[in-house]
Amino acid sequence: MNARLLPYLLILPVTLFLCVFFLYPFILVAQQAFSNGGEASLQNFRDVIGYWKFPISLRNTFLLAIIVVPIQLALSLLMATMVSKMKKGRDLVLYVWTIPLGISDLAAGIIWLAIFEQSGFLNSMLAGVGAVDAPVNFLSYQNTFIVFLAIMLAEIWRATAIMLVIIVAGIGLIPKEYYEAAEVFGASPWKRFVKITLPLLRPSLQTALILRVVLAFEVFAVVAALGGTLFPVLMGEIYSYQFDLQNGGNAAALALIVLGISLAFTLIILRALRVPKGATI
Amino acid sequence: MAEIQIKNVAKNFGGYQALHDIDLTISDQEFMVLLGASGCGKTTLLRIVAGLETATTGEVWINGRRVDHLPPKERGIAMVFQNYAVFPHLTVFENIGFGLRMQKMPNDEVKRRVERCASLMHIEQLLKRYSGELSGGQRQRVAVARALAMEPDVILMDEPLSNLDALLRLEMRAELKGVLADSKTTAIYVTHDQVEAMSLADRISVMHQGRIVQAASPIEVYRNPAAEFVAGFIGNPPMNFLRAEAAGAGKWSVAGQTVDGPAASGPLQYAIRPEDLRLSDQGLPARVKLVEPLGAHLQVTCDVDGTAIRAVLDSDLTLKPGDAIHLAPQPDRVRWFDPNTTKAVQ
Ligand SMILES: Nc1ncnc2c1ncn2[C@@H]1O[C@H](COP(=O)(O)OP(=O)(O)OP(=O)(O)O)[C@@H](O)[C@H]1O
Ligand SMILES: [Mg+2]
Numbered sequence: 001m002n003a004r005l006l007p008y009l010l011i012l013p014v015t016l017f018l019c020v021f022f023l024y025p026f027i028l029v030a031q032q033a034f035s036n037g038g039e040a041s042l043q044n045f046r047d048v049i050g051y052w053k054f055p056i057s058l059r060n061t062f063l064l065a066i067i068v069v070p071i072q073l074a075l076s077l078l079m080a081t082m083v084s085k086m087k088k089g090r091d092l093v094l095y096v097w098t099i100p101l102g103i104s105d106l107a108a109g110i111i112w113l114a115i116f117e118q119s120g121f122l123n124s125m126l127a128g129v130g131a132v133d134a135p136v137n138f139l140s141y142q143n144t145f146i147v148f149l150a151i152m153l154a155e156i157w158r159a160t161a162i163m164l165v166i167i168v169a170g171i172g173l174i175p176k177e178y179y180e181a182a183e184v185f186g187a188s189p190w191k192r193f194v195k196i197t198l199p200l201l202r203p204s205l206q207t208a209l210i211l212r213v214v215l216a217f218e219v220f221a222v223v224a225a226l227g228g229t230l231f232p233v234l235m236g237e238i239y240s241y242q243f244d245l246q247n248g249g250n251a252a253a254l255a256l257i258v259l260g261i262s263l264a265f266t267l268i269i270l271r272a273l274r275v276p277k278g279a280t281i
Numbered sequence: 282m283a284e285i286q287i288k289n290v291a292k293n294f295g296g297y298q299a300l301h302d303i304d305l306t307i308s309d310q311e312f313m314v315l316l317g318a319s320g321c322g323k324t325t326l327l328r329i330v331a332g333l334e335t336a337t338t339g340e341v342w343i344n345g346r347r348v349d350h351l352p353p354k355e356r357g358i359a360m361v362f363q364n365y366a367v368f369p370h371l372t373v374f375e376n377i378g379f380g381l382r383m384q385k386m387p388n389d390e391v392k393r394r395v396e397r398c399a400s401l402m403h404i405e406q407l408l409k410r411y412s413g414e415l416s417g418g419q420r421q422r423v424a425v426a427r428a429l430a431m432e433p434d435v436i437l438m439d440e441p442l443s444n445l446d447a448l449l450r451l452e453m454r455a456e457l458k459g460v461l462a463d464s465k466t467t468a469i470y471v472t473h474d475q476v477e478a479m480s481l482a483d484r485i486s487v488m489h490q491g492r493i494v495q496a497a498s499p500i501e502v503y504r505n506p507a508a509e510f511v512a513g514f515i516g517n518p519p520m521n522f523l524r525a526e527a528a529g530a531g532k533w534s535v536a537g538q539t540v541d542g543p544a545a546s547g548p549l550q551y552a553i554r555p556e557d558l559r560l561s562d563q564g565l566p567a568r569v570k571l572v573e574p575l576g577a578h579l580q581v582t583c584d585v586d587g588t589a590i591r592a593v594l595d596s597d598l599t600l601k602p603g604d605a606i607h608l609a610p611q612p613d614r615v616r617w618f619d620p621n622t623t624k625a626v627q
Contacts, residue, residue: 180333181366185380185431186354195379199370278413279370 033252044253048241057232063148064223064233065216068155072212073205075156076163081193083164084171094168098161105158109225112154113139116146116226139226147227154222159215163208170204171197173281200281202273209269214262234258283344283357283434283467284309285330290339292325292491299325300491303339307467307484312458313496314478315471317488318514323471324363326488327437330469331360343435354383356435359428363439363471367412367420367427373399374408376423380431398426401456403449418444422453432464439471454481475515479503487511505616509550509623512616518555518580518591520616523565525551536565536586543617543626550618555580557614558592564609565590572600583608 036043048054079097083090100108115121116138123135138146174197182192198205220235234254241251285307292300300322307313315323328334330341332353341349348356359380368376375382377395386394399405402422412420421444428436441457442450458481461468472478478485479499486496487510495507506512512520525533525540526548533542535551542549556578558565567583567590574580579594583606592608600606617626 175366177362177364177366178368180353181360181362181368182379184331184333184353184358184360185427186383187379188354191383196368202370275370276411278411280413281369 029252029255032249033256036249044249045257048250048254048257053232053237057234057237060231061217061219061233061235064151064155064219065213068152069209069212069216071152072156072160072163073209075160076167076208079160079164080167080171081197083168094165098165100158101161101165103158104221106221106225108154108158109222112150112157112222113225116150139228139230141230144230147230150226151219151223151231154226155216155219158222159212162215163212166204166208166211167201170201170208173204174200175281202275203280206269206273209273210266213265213269217258217262217265284342285435285467285469286340286342287326287330288340288342290326290329290336290341292322292329292334293337298491300329300336303493305486305493305496307469310462310465310467312461312468312470312481312483314482314485315469315488316473316475316478316485316515318473321488322491323473323488324439327360327439327469327471330435331358331437332356357433358435358437359431359433360436361421361424361428361438361441363443365420365424367415367423369412371411372408373404373410373412373415373423376412377408377426377430379427394430394432395426398430401429401460402426402453418446418449421445425453425457429460433466435467435469436461437469440473441470442477443472443474450477457481475517487514489514504614505625506552507625509552509618509620512552512618516554518593520552520554521558521588521590521592522618523551523553523585523588523590525549525617536588538565540615541612542615545617545619545626548620549626550620552616552618553610554614555591556593557611558590558594558608559611560592560594560598561607561609564607567592567606567608569600569602569604569606571602 033044034040034042083094083097086093103111113120117123118135118137122138123132126132127135137143139150140147178196178200179192182196187195218235219233220239223231223233223236235258238251238254238258241247241254285305287303287305287307290300290303291298303326305313315326317323325334329336329349330343332348332351336349339349340347343356343358353360368379371379374395377398378391381391381394395408396405399408402425404419404422404426407415407419407423412423415423421441425438425441428438442453445453454477470481482499484496485499485502487494487502489508489510495502495511497505497507502511503515506515506520509522513522523535525535525542527546528534528539531541531544533540533549533551540551542551565585567585569581569583570589571582572579573582574596577596579596579598579600581592581594581600583590583592585608590608594600618624619626
């Protein structure tokens with residue numbers, strides 16, 4: 001077998017699979033987005049961007065991403081550092097922390113709905129301790145901040161673990177000797193984290209952040225369960241174009257816009273956390 | 282002033298006793314070399330002094346202060362790691378300056394020290410590179426420079442020159458010795474290269490299976506090994522041993538010859554260095570087995586009374602395997618060991 005051809009031959013099945021199930025539908029969607037009544041046009045994009053809900057859903061999606069992702073990053077770094085310092089019971093803790101990963105996002109939304117709704121746990125608790133006389137409707141249009149807070153909490157609870165597992169694996173790859181050297185040369189635990197852990201974790205941070213940011217722009221089910229129409233986000237708009245308004249062209253155009261945003265952020269993250277040549281572990 | 286005292290230090294790794302009862306004092310500005318075979322516990326001892334490992338029992342004192350419960354950075358030490366531990370994400374410059382940056386030293390002072398240490402180690406042209414772009418020997422020199430840049434009271438070096446070619450090693454050795462003497466640094470230097478140990482050390486501690494067998498000046502370790510292990514470990518080729526049977530008071534029978542020896546009972550080991558044997562008409566009867574011309578001299582392996590004995594002889598001699606010769610030992614260089622305790626007998 002020709003050694004130069006072999007690698008290509010080996011990735012052929014995967015390539016074919018991707019072409020049939022991803023590339024082809026993608027081309028169809030793109031076609032749909034860029035055509036109007038059978039001819040090429042940008043009308044779908046004009047419609048979508050000009051719609052009054054577009055700026056609101058764009059702002060909401062970004063707001064959620066900008067607040068949730070950094071909190072998740074900090075939390076997962078903290079949790080990963082704690083886990084990797086543990087000697088016993090490390091796996092157990094990790095399993096427990098990753099349980100939310102196994103729950104679908106809609107289910108997660110419903111769990112948090114059960115907490116926040118008018119007959120929910122939070123209200124029973126507040127009534128139980130006498131803090132409120134009658135149950136409060138937290139998730140109403142009068143309390144948009146609480147709606148946002150609930151969505152934020154649900155997202156953090158649900159999706160921090162995905163970053164956690166990537167970062168735990170990444171920390172495990174950093175040789176102990178670098179920490180020892182840093183310790184001998186006078187670095188405090190915080191300095192060791194900043195000067196050794198973070199820079200050597202760049203490849204894992206890249207993966208974790210890209211995954212998480214892309215998922216943040218796709219947020220849908222949690223928002224639908226907790227906020228309904230009170231908190232429009234981009235994915236929800238795509239859904240309503242496609243199924244409520246039966247407008248496949250507009251849905252496709254908005255989907256491509258989300259794709260563009262995701263791609264842009266992926267490139268930014270790749271660039272920002274780039275590891276110079278020769279500087280890998 | 283930095284005297285290091287290691288008092289009764291022992292280390293047990295989950296059932297495996299890596300160090301037994303180490304007692305060692307390294308005086309201020311002394312260059313102490315730890316010499317021993319692979320796995321004898323040199324790195325472990327160094328890590329205990331550095332504070333990267335806690336001793337199971339015992340104490341470490343530096344400069345009159347007990348330090349075994351202090352973190353490494355409060356011990357006033359710098360270290361060269363056996364596996365270098367050069368930070369991959371920093372350039373050579375930032376690696377060498379790492380400890381100085383941690384002390385928040387001003388930029389120009391960092392630059393001055395980094396450049397001085399880099400030029401000492403002949404790596405000044407590599408300052409902008411990352412460790413992934415360096416050879417093993419270059420990385421090792423970065424590790425040494427990083428420790429030197431700290432200008433510490435105590436420097437701990439774990440085989441810092443092991444990866445350099447012979448010529449460069451010779452040069453670096455001289456540089457190190459000079460720099461450390463100038464800066465009045467107390468040094469513990471681990472190596473298993475005995476030539477290096479001999480040439481650098483004020484004192485050598487020979488380690489064997491987690492114990493220090495002898496701690497003395499290089500010449501003392503060479504001339505008067507305290508134990509059979511030291512005699513067989515130091516010297517290339519090492520000391521020859523022959524079995525000696527008692528033959529009256531202070532008389533011993535060695536390979537059929539009667540020689541003077543210590544007043545002791547029971548069989549002893551008679552030991553002599555290869556270069557202290559001379560070709561002669563009398564002496565130990567030997568049959569030549571192997572002749573190796575080494576240029577400066579001739580290394581001859583002989584059979585003496587069933588034991589292989591090496592002699593370093595004049596290179597002008599013409600010997601060939603099978604020749605029957607006599608090897609005369611220089612009498613004041615003969616040493617005696619008790620095979621039961623393996624200790625030297627006077
Ligand atoms: N963390 C550890 N856990 C268990 N055993 C260890 C540990 N570190 C070292 N040892 C054991 O202790 C002994 C001494 O190890 P050490 O690294 O001190 O040897 P060394 O003299 O430095 O050897 P070398 O010259 O090969 O570097 C070895 O037998 C080693 O297997
Ligand atoms: Mg070692």
